[in-house]
Amino acid sequence: MAEFDKADIEKLIDGVLPWPATQDMLKSSKDADRFDKYVEIMQARVDFKDPILLPLTPMLFIVSAEGERVVKCRCGHSFGDYRANWKLSSLINVRDDEASISEIYKGREMPDAAWVQIREYICGGCGAQLEVEAVPRGCPPDFDFLPDLDTFYGEWLGRPLPDTVRFEDKTLDKIAEWSS
Amino acid sequence: MALSLREETKANEEAFKKTGCLFGLETLARKEADPGTYEAVWHILSNLCNAAWATGCKVSSSPIAAEGGDALWGLHTSTGEAVCISRGISAHAGLLSDMIKNFIDLGYEENPGFKAGDIFENNDPHYGGIHSPDFDMCMPLFYDGKLIAWASCVSHVSDAGSVTPGSIGFLNPDCYSDGLPISMERVGENNRFYPWYEMRIRSRTRTPDFVMGDARGRLAGCLTIRDRLEEVIEKYGLDFILDASKEYVEDSRRYAVGRVKTQTVPGRIRKSQFKDLAMKGKRVLLAKQDIDCAFNLPMELTINADASVDLSLQGASGTVPFGENISPTALKSGLMMGYSHIVGFDMFNSGPIAAWNIEMPPDGSWANPFPLNYEAASGVAWAPAVTWVSNLYEVFGRLFQMRGFVEEMAAGSGTIMTAEFSGINQTGMYLTGLTLEQASQGSPARGYSDGENSAWCIYTPEADFGNAEISELYYPILFLGRNVSPNSGGYGQFRGGLGHTAVWMVHNTPGLEYQCGDAGMRSKMVANHGMYGAYPVVPDRPAYGHKTNVKELIEAQKPLIHGRGDPESPLIASLIDAELVEDNAIAPFVTPEPLQDFDIIVHPIAGAQAMGDPINRDSASVERDLNEGWTTSRVATDIHGVVTNKPNGAFVVDAAATDAKRAEIREERKARAIPFKDWWLQEREKVQAEENMDPAILTMWSTCMELSPKYGEELRAFWALPEDFTFSG
Numbered sequence A: 001m002a003e004f005d006k007a008d009i010e011k012l013i014d015g016v017l018p019w020p021a022t023q024d025m026l027k028s029s030k031d032a033d034r035f036d037k038y039v040e041i042m043q044a045r046v047d048f049k050d051p052i053l054l055p056l057t058p059m060l061f062i063v064s065a066e067g068e069r070v071v072k073c074r075c076g077h078s079f080g081d082y083r084a085n086w087k088l089s090s091l092i093n094v095r096d097d098e099a100s101i102s103e104i105y106k107g108r109e110m111p112d113a114a115w116v117q118i119r120e121y122i123c124g125g126c127g128a129q130l131e132v133e134a135v136p137r138g139c140p141p142d143f144d145f146l147p148d149l150d151t152f153y154g155e156w157l158g159r160p161l162p163d164t165v166r167f168e169d170k171t172l173d174k175i176a177e178w179s180s
Numbered sequence B: 001m002a003l004s005l006r007e008e009t010k011a012n013e014e015a016f017k018k019t020g021c022l023f024g025l026e027t028l029a030r031k032e033a034d035p036g037t038y039e040a041v042w043h044i045l046s047n048l049c050n051a052a053w054a055t056g057c058k059v060s061s062s063p064i065a066a067e068g069g070d071a072l073w074g075l076h077t078s079t080g081e082a083v084c085i086s087r088g089i090s091a092h093a094g095l096l097s098d099m100i101k102n103f104i105d106l107g108y109e110e111n112p113g114f115k116a117g118d119i120f121e122n123n124d125p126h127y128g129g130i131h132s133p134d135f136d137m138c139m140p141l142f143y144d145g146k147l148i149a150w151a152s153c154v155s156h157v158s159d160a161g162s163v164t165p166g167s168i169g170f171l172n173p174d175c176y177s178d179g180l181p182i183s184m185e186r187v188g189e190n191n192r193f194y195p196w197y198e199m200r201i202r203s204r205t206r207t208p209d210f211v212m213g214d215a216r217g218r219l220a221g222c223l224t225i226r227d228r229l230e231e232v233i234e235k236y237g238l239d240f241i242l243d244a245s246k247e248y249v250e251d252s253r254r255y256a257v258g259r260v261k262t263q264t265v266p267g268r269i270r271k272s273q274f275k276d277l278a279m280k281g282k283r284v285l286l287a288k289q290d291i292d293c294a295f296n297l298p299m300e301l302t303i304n305a306d307a308s309v310d311l312s313l314q315g316a317s318g319t320v321p322f323g324e325n326i327s328p329t330a331l332k333s334g335l336m337m338g339y340s341h342i343v344g345f346d347m348f349n350s351g352p353i354a355a356w357n358i359e360m361p362p363d364g365s366w367a368n369p370f371p372l373n374y375e376a377a378s379g380v381a382w383a384p385a386v387t388w389v390s391n392l393y394e395v396f397g398r399l400f401q402m403r404g405f406v407e408e409m410a411a412g413s414g415t416i417m418t419a420e421f422s423g424i425n426q427t428g429m430y431l432t433g434l435t436l437e438q439a440s441q442g443s444p445a446r447g448y449s450d451g452e453n454s455a456w457c458i459y460t461p462e463a464d465f466g467n468a469e470i471s472e473l474y475y476p477i478l479f480l481g482r483n484v485s486p487n488s489g490g491y492g493q494f495r496g497g498l499g500h501t502a503v504w505m506v507h508n509t510p511g512l513e514y515q516c517g518d519a520g521m522r523s524k525m526v527a528n529h530g531m532y533g534a535y536p537v538v539p540d541r542p543a544y545g546h547k548t549n550v551k552e553l554i555e556a557q558k559p560l561i562h563g564r565g566d567p568e569s570p571l572i573a574s575l576i577d578a579e580l581v582e583d584n585a586i587a588p589f590v591t592p593e594p595l596q597d598f599d600i601i602v603h604p605i606a607g608a609q610a611m612g613d614p615i616n617r618d619s620a621s622v623e624r625d626l627n628e629g630w631t632t633s634r635v636a637t638d639i640h641g642v643v644t645n646k647p648n649g650a651f652v653v654d655a656a657a658t659d660a661k662r663a664e665i666r667e668e669r670k671a672r673a674i675p676f677k678d679w680w681l682q683e684r685e686k687v688q689a690e691e692n693m694d695p696a697i698l699t700m701w702s703t704c705m706e707l708s709p710k711y712g713e714e715l716r717a718f719w720a721l722p723e724d725f726t727f728s729g
Helices: A006-013 A019-027 A034-045 A149-156 A171-179 B005-019 B029-033 B035-060 B063-067 B090-105 B109-113 B195-204 B208-236 B238-263 B328-342 B382-403 B468-474 B550-555 B571-575 B619-628 B633-639 B655-672 B676-689 B695-707 B709-718
Strands: A052-055 A060-065 A068-073 A078-081 A091-095 A117-122 A129-135 A145-147 B071-076 B082-085 B119-122 B134-143 B146-156 B185-189 B267-271 B274-278 B292-296 B299-303 B309-312 B356-358 B417-424 B430-434 B477-484 B500-506 B512-518 B543-548 B578-582 B600-605
Touching (some): A034 A052, A052 B382, A091 B655, A091 B676, A171 B709, B029 B035, B029 B238, B035 B063, B035 B071, B035 B208, B063 B208, B071 B090, B071 B208, B082 B090, B090 B119, B090 B146, B090 B328, B134 B208, B146 B208, B195 B208, B238 B382, B274 B382, B274 B695, B292 B695, B328 B382, B468 B477, B543 B571, B695 B709
Parallel strands (some): B309 B356
Antiparallel strands (some): A052 A060, A060 A068, B071 B082, B119 B134, B134 B146, B267 B299, B274 B292, B417 B430, B417 B512, B477 B500, B500 B600, B543 B600
């Protein structure tokens, strides 16, 4: 089983690991402790102390905060329970007309606003652009990933989390609140 | 008494159900006893398939196989599982395996029987084929009188006799126009084709010499596999080869399951994807085709506690009156190809897909057309499928990131727009066929770097756009340019590899049809691949000029067109005078009339998708891209927030101004964006009112909600719409 230095993993993440070393990582059997090292690296880079349970994206993390499992941006801005799509708790800028789309795509590069809208999900804390969707009007936002954290920690990593929660999608609960 | 192949297949299925291991192989005895020989023989078998590819492509002599290598050979177990495959167009491995299984399941072992030297073929989508130009072949291989394996092959012929010339039949209105069907047939015996097979190809395809060349190439490759396999059996023994072949498949399944368990996270993944096909007002074949269409290509993937994977395509929209419908068998093969690139690539064979539970796509959708629309055309069935398979790259990229395996990440692919020509070439010969430009796109951004330019293709690891000079030999065209396309790899922290633009001048022909085809392109939309905040790749927009003044320009030694130019001021409009100039054409299309000498075509090929917030892009990379001509000042400043100066003719980053600009962009974003709830409240009104929604989008939504009621229910619930709400399309 291969093992890689934390420093090299950091360089990889930052895109500065030399190509031969990157190839070595690609070709070697994988290191069993990568997840823990990666979480350690990310923990040192975020602006909060809550322990990271899962790096959802390079910018968003499921963390354990005061007994709750919530999604937080690297800057510490919280998006609430990880089982509801975090996008519903973000800021959004939607480009759905020619003028706004043309700020990104010019001339022949422009998609047709009657076919697709460009949705930018922005962190209300730091202004990071967290995800972009290009979908037609009517498409609910993608709930990119709803992890089964208890199976992951309990059965795959062999170290159950202190508490368990039900594996369920709570996005529509939020919609029900808004529409009631 | 020996089991029939059908009984053996059934026994294998039961053993898998009982043990969870393919063929019931709970231990890999040959591997454990002699791992060195096991590994060595794998490489020998793999090389044997590659030898078949090299031989078959050369025998074929068609430009698609000989120059582009657009073919594949495989070695299978007696019950059809792919053991290993050659280099080439790997997307077909699953199809070949399923074809053999289908021959067994249909009782061909009894009638007409399997014997040495038999040649079987299929290209019929109703029986699992992908589209008529992809001829799938298999031959049973015998040793000491017993059927011990199969050799298989697919090659993409230049013309399969569909209603329009060529092999990208996007205009086909129904299956009757899809071309010459070979419907699960024995097409030869004693290692020779039947004479009537050749007669049929001669009477019903436009380039029979090339099509028969491809057939002979397929056969030559399969015979190469047969002969070489006999040598391997002589050396290592039949029992070893039979045992090891099964172990390679089970080993590969274990590898893929192991990767899922050690490198991903259990849970549910959802990925929306859409594609356009805008044909209204264009040259079509039947009145019903004078419409625009949109496809819903959703993917829901669940990784279970036991690392098995459930996959659903609920929500797929309805069939279209064009060639962009695909059978579920062919779709599965595309999935297997994508999965092999991302997860199960140690030994590419049938193993990895065994851990998938694939829900049958909704009846009557583009992904399962025949139960409700038996006449649906599949002339270029890859088109929506390959766009859907692209989701796998992003989805697994996200999962690998979560476990820290950043080196394994990849964003999605770009789009696939093809160019096909038909007409008389410079030697007086009628030709039709595909150029190979689209087989060399940019590669997706990785978690640690940009993708590579013009070096990748989603449907084949054999990314190669062929030699321009060889294309010029076949087709009556001359290359005026083959250039990297700036800004063609999306905008992100890491961008996709860039695509390229081919510029052709029509030359030495009485008339040439240019078919700008759909093999997975988007022209009205961009892909939903804004991974981690990146912007997706630009849409496909080709250009052409008809009845030009290029001859005069050449004689006067004036500048010609060699590239695309600025998106807002295309070169074709500024450099060329022509009776018809289309500088921003919505693809796909066939030109209104044949092109003539000195006409110009500007044909762009996509880069691949980016990942990460564009303002996190390393400013030195932006500086390099500017100096290489790979990006533009507007993109550098407005999208990446990188401010540069040009003190000595080269761009140099102003670090302080860049920091300030990026801080400004962050604040502008926060000021401009609104809370999601506020947008949702406004947007649901617009959804209900169908505001600024193209009729094609409305039809797409209404068909997918009807075909997949649960998907429709969830869509209504998300927008808090009445239970009986539906779109008017």
